[in-house]
Amino acid sequence: MAILKISRMGHPVLWQIAAPVAGPDAPDIQRLIADMKDTLADAEGVGLAAPQVYVSRAVMMFFVPPSRIETGGDGDGVPLTVLINPEVEPIGDEIVDGWEGCLSIPGLQGRVPRWAHIRYRGLDENGRPIERQASGFHARVVQHEYDHLMGVLYTERMQDMTQFGFNEELARQEAVRLK
Numbered sequence: 787m788a789i790l791k792i793s794r795m796g797h798p799v800l801w802q803i804a805a806p807v808a809g810p811d812a813p814d815i816q817r818l819i820a821d822m823k824d825t826l827a828d829a830e831g832v833g834l835a836a837p838q839v840y841v842s843r844a845v846m847m848f849f850v851p852p853s854r855i856e857t858g859g860d861g862d863g864v865p866l867t868v869l870i871n872p873e874v875e876p877i878g879d880e881i882v883d884g885w886e887g888c889l890s891i892p893g894l895q896g897r898v899p900r901w902a903h904i905r906y907r908g909l910d911e912n913g914r915p916i917e918r919q920a921s922g923f924h925a926r927v928v929q930h931e932y933d934h935l936m937g938v939l940y941t942e943r944m945q946d947m948t949q950f951g952f953n954e955e956l957a958r959q960e961a962v963r964l965k
C-alpha cells in the first residue's frame with residue numbers, strides 16, 4: 787500500500803491509450819489497485835485512472851458521494867468501484883454540460899459536455915463482470931475516467947474555453963453573481 791505521485795497535464799502518459807489487463811488477479815495489478823485506492827483517498831478525489839499514476843493500463847476507479855446526487859442521478863450514491871478493461875456506450879443522444887475537475891489538472895475546472903445516460907461494463911478487482919447503467923454525475927465520472935484510458939483529458943472535450951478557470955476565481959465569480 788502506498789500513495790503514488792499523480793501525473794499532471796503535459797506528461798505524455800496522459801495522452802496514451804492504456805493497454806488492456808490480461809489477468810486482474812496478477813500481483814502487479816492487485817498492488818496497482820491497492821495503491822490507486824490509497825492515492826485517491828489521499829487526494830480526496832472521486833475518481834482515478836491508472837495513467838494518472840504513470841501506469842498505462844486499463845484500470846480505473848470512482849465513486850459517487852451521496853452529496854453529488856443530482857436530479858436524474860442514482861439514489862444513494864455509488865460505492866467505490868474498480869473497473870478493469872471498461873467499455874462505455876451512450877444510451878440515447880442527450881448531452882448535458884457540467885463542471886469537472888481533474889487531479890491531473892489541479893486547481894482548475896471546466897464545463898464539459900457529456901452523454902447524459904450511458905451503459906458501462908468491465909471487470910471488478912476480483913475479475914467478476916460489472917454491467918451498469920448510469921445517469922447524472924455517475925455517468926459523468928465514468929466518462930471522465932474512461933477518457934483517461936483513451937488518452938483524453940476533459941479540456942479536449944470542452945467547447946467553450948470561457949468556461950474554464952481556477953477554482954478560487956470561479957467561486958469568487960459565483961459569489962458575486964449570487965449577491
Ligand code: NI
Pocket residue numbers: 887888889890930934
Ligand atoms: Ni481526471
